[in-house]
Amino acid sequence: MAMQGTLLEFILGWLMIPWRIFVEIYRHAFPPANEAGEHEHEGMLDASSGDITIDKRELSHWTKLSQQWWDPEGDFALLHGFNHCRIPMILDAYSKYIAQKPLPDTNPLRGAKIIDVGCGAGFVSEPLREYGADITGVDMVPAVIELAKAHWNERHPTEIGPDYLCTSVEEISSQRPEEFDMVLCLEVLDHVANWKEFAAQSCRLLRPGGCAIFSTINRTLAALIIAIIGGEHLLRIVPMDTHHLRKFIKPSEVEYELNKHGLVQVNLTGCTPVDPWARRPRWSDVSYCGVTYAITAVKRA
Template identity: 30%
Template sequence: MSNVDAQELAKFSDLAHKWWDPDSEFRPLHEINPLRLGWIEQCAGPLTGRRVVDIGCGGGILAESMARQGADVLGIDLAERSLKVAQLHAMEAGVASLRYREIAAEALAVEQPGLFDVVTCMEMMEHVPDPASIVQACATLAKPGGWVFFSTIHRQPKAFLHAILGAEYLLGLLPRGTHEYARFIRPSELARWCRYSGLDLQHTRGMGYNPLTRRYQLNADTSVNYLVACRKAAI
């Protein structure tokens, strides 16, 4: 529990009842989720029958979509209210191959090392004090040959303009204060943590937003939002 920011937990707990409202503060997550899911399957292959853990699952938007693809999914988070919303939505939707637990990534890594075919940690690392610890936990959780996926925000001036000034203050896509610039992560930093954790970086993609069409798309520009696919070495 040391790698947690109480203010960040409180922030997302206060918004927990809005997780599944596509017109709420979580609208961007609903809109980018098909892109995230498609990219995961493009890299790792079909999720049917695969054992998956979603780190920092929040209200379960990505976790539930992976379960709908046939994966056996465990979503974990430390925000109790968000997990309750996720559990209720899964129950109402009749998604059986989906479980949720209130547990830290590091604790789960000690409990269940090397048990997951796919590990996802999306839009989460920029909200914790020690993101390198999360990367190590994700690597530990993955099976040899398993896939690990991250998404986060580049720490450089363009990202400050787009992700904070643009998304939070000008366009109102996110609540003000959602992100803190100092916690953004450079791709070189994430790549270094992955190497130290025994992960081989396979693919990197950027994610952009067009304010005119109001649509997100994956592209080659990693200067703001970006996604990374890694693979744990096979024995």
């Protein structure tokens, strides 16, 4: 992957590696006191508000980066590349578990009701809408939602785009339970304050017989080295302080929580770049799930 940043930034990033490794391992073993309770720590909104999955520090982080989302050479270039495996995965899941037949070449998702929870600037919502899906995109960063709307209107000024909403998963799940054929939570779980509650509310949105896809980063030494040290310090292709080992989640933990809410795992796959030295690499599904992975699950009818 092509590196990004000034020589001084690279040197500082490399010099910080031993300290970052120590901090990540220490905070994984001994979480900060203000994170001891998932519902009360100061980085979240008050639990009485009902929005107990929202992490204010994450909102601040993504707000600062909001104008870079659609820059193909910016800090989100890595996420752009994910669509090479995520979009085919979504189409395949819809074909197998919802339509239960091959999809047409034109508008393959026509009639599909899909919600993209934590949609960001629309990397996934936008192409799914182009495939004909009736898609709702939800995110808690107002600037990012406005950017998503503007990008669609710039590219498709005469067409109806995704229904982008700036709201929490708790709010929309209370208003529209069991409404959607598919629920997507892609690269989101490790950025919320209470991932178990976030997953539970996302499951609530899914109709019986519907299909959900959750993707995130595994809590492994490989993920620490590749996602944090490699991505943030060595290559600087991910904004610093984006990921933290203590917030990574093992696939078995996600599967357990999904089972509690009536979903059965039907597929587990990893993801790796096929051209790792590109600035905007293309990603492909692999069997190794030690770094990034995606779980596909179906809700019991």
